[in-house]
Amino acid sequence: MEAFTQHTGTTVPLMNDNIDTDQIIPKSFLKRIEKTGFGEFLFDEWRYLPDRTPNPEFTLNKPQYKEATILISGDNFGSGSSREHAAWALDDYGFKAVIAGSFSDIFYMNATKNGLLPIVLKPVELDALAGLGAEETITIDLPAQQVITPNGTYSFEIDSTWKHKLVNGLDDIAISLTHDAEIAAYEAKIPAYWQ
Amino acid sequence: MGKTLFDKLWEQHVVSGVAGEPQLLYVNLHLIHEVTSPQAFEGLREAGRKVRRPDRTFGTMDHNVPTQDIFNITDLVAKKQIEALQNNCEEFGVTLCDNGSDRQGIVHMVGPETGLTQPGKIIVCGDSHTATHGAFGALAFGIGTSEVEHVFATQCIWQNKPKSMGVKITGKLAKGVYAKDIILALIAKYGVDFGVGHAVEFYGETIENLTMEERMTICNMAIEGGAKMGMMAPDEKTFDYVRGREYAPEDMDAAIADWKKLPSDPDATYDVDLELNADELVPFITWGTNPEMGIPITGTFPEIKDMNDERAYNYMDLKPGQRPSDIEIGYVFIGSCTNGRLSDLEEAARIVKGKKVKEGITAIVVPGSRPVRKAAEKIGLDKIFIEAGFEWREPGCSMCLGMNPDQVPAGVHCASTSNRNFEGRQGKGARTHLCSPAMAATAAIVGTFRDIREELGA
Numbered sequence: 001m002e003a004f005t006q007h008t009g010t011t012v013p014l015m016n017d018n019i020d021t022d023q024i025i026p027k028s029f030l031k032r033i034e035k036t037g038f039g040e041f042l043f044d045e046w047r048y049l050p051d052r053t054p055n056p057e058f059t060l061n062k063p064q065y066k067e068a069t070i071l072i073s074g075d076n077f078g079s080g081s082s083r084e085h086a087a088w089a090l091d092d093y094g095f096k097a098v099i100a101g102s103f104s105d106i107f108y109m110n111a112t113k114n115g116l117l118p119i120v121l122k123p124v125e126l127d128a129l130a131g132l133g134a135e136e137t138i139t140i141d142l143p144a145q146q147v148i149t150p151n152g153t154y155s156f157e158i159d160s161t162w163k164h165k166l167v168n169g170l171d172d173i174a175i176s177l178t179h180d181a182e183i184a185a186y187e188a189k190i191p192a193y194w195q
Numbered sequence: 196m197g198k199t200l201f202d203k204l205w206e207q208h209v210v211s212g213v214a215g216e217p218q219l220l221y222v223n224l225h226l227i228h229e230v231t232s233p234q235a236f237e238g239l240r241e242a243g244r245k246v247r248r249p250d251r252t253f254g255t256m257d258h259n260v261p262t263q264d265i266f267n268i269t270d271l272v273a274k275k276q277i278e279a280l281q282n283n284c285e286e287f288g289v290t291l292c293d294n295g296s297d298r299q300g301i302v303h304m305v306g307p308e309t310g311l312t313q314p315g316k317i318i319v320c321g322d323s324h325t326a327t328h329g330a331f332g333a334l335a336f337g338i339g340t341s342e343v344e345h346v347f348a349t350q351c352i353w354q355n356k357p358k359s360m361g362v363k364i365t366g367k368l369a370k371g372v373y374a375k376d377i378i379l380a381l382i383a384k385y386g387v388d389f390g391v392g393h394a395v396e397f398y399g400e401t402i403e404n405l406t407m408e409e410r411m412t413i414c415n416m417a418i419e420g421g422a423k424m425g426m427m428a429p430d431e432k433t434f435d436y437v438r439g440r441e442y443a444p445e446d447m448d449a450a451i452a453d454w455k456k457l458p459s460d461p462d463a464t465y466d467v468d469l470e471l472n473a474d475e476l477v478p479f480i481t482w483g484t485n486p487e488m489g490i491p492i493t494g495t496f497p498e499i500k501d502m503n504d505e506r507a508y509n510y511m512d513l514k515p516g517q518r519p520s521d522i523e524i525g526y527v528f529i530g531s532c533t534n535g536r537l538s539d540l541e542e543a544a545r546i547v548k549g550k551k552v553k554e555g556i557t558a559i560v561v562p563g564s565r566p567v568r569k570a571a572e573k574i575g576l577d578k579i580f581i582e583a584g585f586e587w588r589e590p591g592c593s594m595c596l597g598m599n600p601d602q603v604p605a606g607v608h609c610a611s612t613s614n615r616n617f618e619g620r621q622g623k624g625a626r627t628h629l630c631s632p633a634m635a636a637t638a639a640i641v642g643t644f645r646d647i648r649e650e651l652g653a
Contacts, residue, residue, distance in 0.1 A: 031275070176219065191449070
């Protein structure tokens with residue numbers, strides 16, 4: 001996983017609440033067996049017209065937002081299906097972070113496993129971010145747990161373990177395998193009816 | 196202070212780590228399907244790793260499976276994914292309920308039916324409806340593909356312990372009101388994110404009186420209220436359900452002795468308490484594009500209160516003040532891991548027996564698994580449905596998510612017994628209305644939503 005320390009970029013707001021993973025990546029694109037190439041299908045049903053030309057009304061397609069790397073959204077972002085394809089699609093499209101009012105639990109974990117930083121901010125802070133011009137940059141400083149914007153600096157919470165893994169780009173499985181002796185000891189104690 | 200069912204399940208599975216930080220939990224059962232596993236297997240291969248416990252891993256085919264001719268997968272990309280699961284299971288030594296096998300079905304049907312789903316286990320699957328298995332007093336939750344790979348390699352998973360939530364359901368369900376209405380009403384009352392960050396235990400007299408199949412319907416949709424873990428205390432009904440199944444413990448007495456210690460202690464408390472009175476419930480349907488946008492059949496669609504409502508009304512082509520009976524139904528889907536069990540099909544069949552599907556409506560019944568299909572055929576439900584004009588299909592996820600050929604056309608309203616009414620969920624532009632099997636069956640006959648309590652003489 002790519003490490004995440006600081007990132008400076010522009011933002012794009014999609015402020016509706018409850019953006020579900022069916023919107024982020026429709027199921028017709030879940031049949032691929034690779035982790036890559038999902039960016040093209042991000043927000044597919046909103047992003048394209050029936051003839052698959054870009055829908056000019058959709059925020060992401062507006063020229064001023066083409067370079068945005070930070071998505072701003074409302075409450076309960078990533079709700080619904082557990083498909084990690086949603087995180088892969090956001091990452092593959094070029095997003096480095098999603099800042100929202102709240103996240104679904106499963107999406108939140110999927111994002112952190114892919115170096116896509118999920119950040120929860122307060123409604124008033126989200127409103128300020130949503131009001132930024134497309135050319136205005138903000139900086140996310142993960143070690144300092146801050147979002148630095150032209151209008152102010154906002155602090156955010158993140159579990160220290162997930163933060164450590166993100167900042168150092170660590171492979172979860174390699175860490176867990178160092179617990180092998182504990183896993184084996186646990187397995188030895190499992191009740192006989194489950195052995 | 197006493198412990199909750201959730202506390203006990205959690206504590207019994209901690210392999211490493213301390214409270215307040217992520218802890219490494221042991222997974223007793225890892226269920227897999229074709230959609231969320233290929234990248235995880237590929238990750239293992241790239242790193243030269245093995246599946247630590249293939250004996251605790253179990254696969255099935257469900258999302259992509261065509262329900263008309265299951266052996267003729269014409270979608271080549273889907274076919275590749277299905278073949279990938281076949282090859283991966285063979286390479287890594289994992290048991291697979293392959294297409295057409297006697298045990299095949301939706302992953303959340305297969306677990307309980309084979310007896311793999313048992314109280315006291317941690318059960319994970321790369322699928323958000325995994326909380327279904329929580330109905331047995333298991334700690335069951337959906338995970339992403341990175342976590343699937345992690346469980347393959349370690350048989351464990353890192354988790355931060357969520358807060359606990361107790362949802363007390365009291366009262367008696369009226370005739371024509373079902374477990375599905377309980378969960379739809381609960382989500383309409385408290386919203387699609389009430390359970391975020393929480394593990395939910397459903398309890399109370401109403402839950403105790405439900406069958407295992409009804410309990411599964413409720414736990415199945417915990418995620419639609421934002422809770423990835425939903426659970427219920429195991430009791431004699433649970434033990435009776437597990438007993439005698441293929442993978443039930445040989446020493447059931449020893450297992451039951453342990454399982455009886457699982458229910459929440461009388462003095463245990465939850466971080467958050469919610470309540471719902473089932474006495475007052477009437478059949479529910481959803482009008483909008485997420486499961487909290489639901490109303491009683493006797494109600495009218497609500498006023499627009501924000502941009503989310505406005506967007507939903509536009510997508511559904513409905514207006515505030517209209518009634519459920521104003522919806523013109525074009526498709527009916529009876530099935531899914533929410534309502535694809537034998538009792539669901541029996542309730543629907545009771546409604547349609549001797550009647551005809553209204554002209555112009557496409558209505559399909561998709562048993563959740565092959566055992567359900569066979570059991571239904573044994574008691575003649577297939578004939579009732581076919582005579583009424585329903586299509587009787589092979590098992591699979593089918594029209595719940597339209598990843599296979601079963602899709603609702605754009606602009607068409609579908610009465611669906613599934614779990615999600617998101618935009619595009621059942622097909623691009625499809626307009627989904629969630630409801631119970633009896634309500635969906637009635638909609639197929641009359642072409643709109645009607646209060647089935649009248650139908651049933653309640």
